[in-house]
Amino acid sequence: MSNTENIQINKILVVGLGLIGASLCRALKNNQKYDKVLGYDCDRDVTNYALKNNYVDEVSLDLKKGINDSDLIVICVPVHQIKYILNIAKDYFNTEKIFTDTLSTKNTILEFMNNNNFLDTKNFVLSHPMAGTEHYGIKNSKSDLFFEAVTFISSLVDLNLDNINKVKNMWESLNCNVVLIDPKIHDEYLAIISHAPHAISFALSKNTNTQYLSKKFPEINLKGSLSGMTRIANSEPEAWASIFKDNRSNLTKYIDEYLEELGELKSMIASENDDALVSYLKKSKPIK
Incomplete structure (x- = not known):
């Protein structure tokens, strides 16, 4: 029997109180399934804001103490900060x-x-709720951010099923739709459905800015196709730079495929073959 099998989840510590972390705290507080929701962030102004607005029951100013006082720890920091958190958390693996x-x-x-010989860790469940907005920071958090969000759960080698279920239950208590997936397939899939669209949006927005269209026609960013396609380019640059770099092998592969596809479309537009262009556009309709 696992040493966690009879452990009940009463206290949850959320590490990192940005958009995702603060929204998670608010959602957990609202559903009242757990006795206490604790929050940790390296920015004291952020923890004060969380406490003042009742997003958390308590704040922890010392991460190790916060982990020690909690049953379930949810790490919500950006990719470029994860190693720092893992180096502190590893004593509790x-x-x-x-x-x-x-x-x-x-x-x-x-x-x-892998590098620290923790692949046999049985109490770390990988999660990823497909939730968020182009806005960031605790002041943009939403208590219903995770409602009906698809949430991927992945396991390390020989992960304990009871631990998976405890994490799954937490997400389902927030009305998330949980999907189990291999972590490497997760990163391949996310490159296609999230990371590449963000990269394309950033590139399109930068190109538009270069053309000075925003200054000539300010209303161009408010409505229409361009606004819809560049909305997510307002996302936090530092966070997305670290996501792009971390998933570079999958992302660059898909960008190459996208450029090849765009080149084919460009050739059809330049050609005299109208039927081929119409056929291409018909085949490009999203599958529902």
């Missing part, structure tokens, strides 16, 4: 504590576990 995360890529976590 393979204990009665349960860890999970919300990262959009799993490569850095898997590398850390």
